[in-house]
Amino acid sequence: MTVSTPGLSGFRRAGALAAAALAAVTLGVVPGGQAEAAASTLPIGDADLTEVRTSTTLASGVTLTRIERGTEPAPADQINTTTRGPWVVNVLTIDPRRARGHLKATYGPDLSQVEKTTDLVRASGALAGVNASFFTFTASQQYPGDPVGLGLYGGKLFSEPTTDPAEVNFIVDANSNRALTGKLTWSGSVRNRRTNATLPLEFINHPPVIPADCAALTDQTRCDVPGDVAQFTPEFGAATPAGAGVEVVLNRLNCVVRTATTRGTTLAAGQTSLQATGKDAVALLGVAGKGCVDRDSALTDQHGRKLALRPGLFGVNGRYPLTADGQIVVPDGAPGDSFFARNPRTIAGTTRDGKIVLATIDGRQSTSVGTTLAETAAVAQALGMSDAINLDGGGSTAMAAAGALVSHPSGAERAVGDALVYVAGRYRSGN
Numbered sequence: 001m002t003v004s005t006p007g008l009s010g011f012r013r014a015g016a017l018a019a020a021a022l023a024a025v026t027l028g029v030v031p032g033g034q035a036e037a038a039a040s041t042l043p044i045g046d047a048d049l050t051e052v053r054t055s056t057t058l059a060s061g062v063t064l065t066r067i068e069r070g071t072e073p074a075p076a077d078q079i080n081t082t083t084r085g086p087w088v089v090n091v092l093t094i095d096p097r098r099a100r101g102h103l104k105a106t107y108g109p110d111l112s113q114v115e116k117t118t119d120l121v122r123a124s125g126a127l128a129g130v131n132a133s134f135f136t137f138t139a140s141q142q143y144p145g146d147p148v149g150l151g152l153y154g155g156k157l158f159s160e161p162t163t164d165p166a167e168v169n170f171i172v173d174a175n176s177n178r179a180l181t182g183k184l185t186w187s188g189s190v191r192n193r194r195t196n197a198t199l200p201l202e203f204i205n206h207p208p209v210i211p212a213d214c215a216a217l218t219d220q221t222r223c224d225v226p227g228d229v230a231q232f233t234p235e236f237g238a239a240t241p242a243g244a245g246v247e248v249v250l251n252r253l254n255c256v257v258r259t260a261t262t263r264g265t266t267l268a269a270g271q272t273s274l275q276a277t278g279k280d281a282v283a284l285l286g287v288a289g290k291g292c293v294d295r296d297s298a299l300t301d302q303h304g305r306k307l308a309l310r311p312g313l314f315g316v317n318g319r320y321p322l323t324a325d326g327q328i329v330v331p332d333g334a335p336g337d338s339f340f341a342r343n344p345r346t347i348a349g350t351t352r353d354g355k356i357v358l359a360t361i362d363g364r365q366s367t368s369v370g371t372t373l374a375e376t377a378a379v380a381q382a383l384g385m386s387d388a389i390n391l392d393g394g395g396s397t398a399m400a401a402a403g404a405l406v407s408h409p410s411g412a413e414r415a416v417g418d419a420l421v422y423v424a425g426r427y428r429s430g431n
Contacts, residue, residue, distance in 0.1 A: 042069050043378045044371065045085045058127055061098030062422060064401055065091040073366040080342050080369070087361065088368035090399045090407050091383060092128055094356040094422060096177035102427040103356060104154070104174045105132060105314040107418040111151065111158055111205055112143035112237035114415035117398035118405055126421035128401040130346050130358045132170075132316040134392045135417030143237065145417040146206060149317025150184060154429065155309045157297060158235055160186040160204045166319045168389045170348045172356070172420075174427035175312040179356050181321060181349065181387045184307065188231065188297045190274060192287050199280075199287040201297075203230035207241040208263075211278040219261065220245045220281040227278020231295070234267040246281040248274045248288045255292040259285070311429040316418060318389040322347065322377040326386050330377040342370040344397035344410050347380050348420065349388025357385050358420060360399040364410040392416065 041051045055065040070085025094103060106124050108115035114135070121129040136146040149167045151159030161167055161184045172179040188201035202208075208228030210220070217223055232240045240247065242264025249258045252270040263275050272295075276284035287293070299307040319339075321329050333340025344363035350356055361379065363370020371379060373390060380388035395414045399407040 042067065042087065042089065042382050044087060044375045045070060046083050049085060058092075058401060059424065060100050061095040062101070062127065063093045064128065064406065065093070066406070067091065074369050076366060079364065079366065082369060086368055087371070088408065089362075089379060090360050092130065092358040092399065092401075092422070094177060094358075096354055096356070099177055099422075100426075101127065101422055101424040102174040102312075103172050103177055103179070103314075103420060103422050104312075104427065105152070105172075105316050105418055105420055107145065107147075107151070107153065107158075110145075110237045111147070111235050111417075112145050114145040114417055116413050116415050117419050118400040118403065118413065120416075120419040121400040121421050122403050124421045124423055126423045128399070129419045129421030130348075130360055130391070130399045131396045131416045132346075132348070132391050132418045132420045133416075134317055134319060137396075137417075143207060143241070144415075147317060147417050150315050151205075151317070151418065152299075152309070152313060152315030155311045155313045156233075156235075157186070157299065157309060158205050158233060160188070160206075161299075161317065168318050168321045169315050170318060170389055170391070170420075171307075171313070171315040173312055174314060177356060178354065179348075179350050181324070181389045183302050184299050184315070185302070186297070186299050188295070190288055190293045190295050193292045193294055195287075197287045199229060199283050201231055201274075201295075202228050204297075205232055205236040206230055208245060208275050208277045210244055214278055218244050220277050221261065221285070223278045223281065225278050227276060227280045229274065229276045229280050229284060232267065232273045232275065234269060234271065239266050240264055240273050240275065243277075245275055245277040246284050247276075248284060250274070250288075250293065253292065254295060256288060256290050259289055312427050316348075316391070316420065318348070318391045320373060320390045322373075322380045322388040322390055323349065323385055324387055326352070328374075328377045328381055330373050330390075333373060340373045342372050342375070343394050344370050345376045345379075345393040346391040346397045346399075347376065347385070347388055348391055349380055349383075349385030351384045352386045355384075357383055357388070358399070359383060360397050360407045362408045362410070363393075363397070365408070368408065370410075 067089040147159040150161040211225040214223035245263040345361040347359040362368035
């Protein structure tokens, strides 16, 4: 255990290792404050605060560091304003040059439901992990685990990135433990092989919405208001979403095996389905009601370059970049926007020499007050993260190691949509 006082130590630029491994993804740099050398203490709160760091080697190339900054509990009415802290930060660092395991994303038994981070770590046989993507969450929702943005698992795209400009993605190749942050976009369509009629897809594994003007129509083919078109895979859940609309089931060859004018079915292995609501129900029947189709699905970076999907590629979604190419790039939040205020936080990023860093910041407690988005970026920069993003936080923030929580959630540990987990041994497709 070491007790630190304010000071600076340099960190080494060793080339774009991650960029070489994932050359198809490029990072968009947002203008902002220039990053300085990694600080030995966290640049949050008053400069005279005592900071205690405890580091443990979990495995070759994998370390867990606990940082406690400030010693006195915060008064309950000053959690959002105090400059005395305290702050508790847990940092998992993976060095690809020495690590013998692999980092990947996992979502549990199916995509539509939620699991606690500790359970996802245990079920994966993982050494450690953190919560990852933003997800539907609302308890009243039938499919709370549905990712709100990118969900890429083992080279298979099970949730498309949104068009929300705030979404940013963390991509990792489990074969090499090289990672990048960046903004991905997606396009998809189906085309009838015989007629060449084409229909754009809007979602992957996301329940389509019935237009409000046609909510009373059980037969959506009578609706003249555009609805949604979505593709579903067996990984979504035990059954596809049920309700009014049209559903077309395709086999492994993308040929139609059945069509229904209501939605909701069980998919066999290798099958996919297409669902449509509103006016798009008629369009789906016209394009894919019979025969065979070709499906197009493309992930691209902000420069329009395609990301080739391959086994071992994983990706999760976050909201807002924190650092990019050594610069702090976090935007200013609107006054009163609680998202930008102090909260528990989860961070994913990379250092200039290719290490992967996952960190959690406990918050909303007198024993750890949490960080604003700007403070979170400062923490990421001080931890040496040249490129970092803000993953889901708040009540979702959790880090587990050796099957137990090492962070302290602001309430009972929340079930989440997916997690980033470090597993011993080389990555093998399907594990």
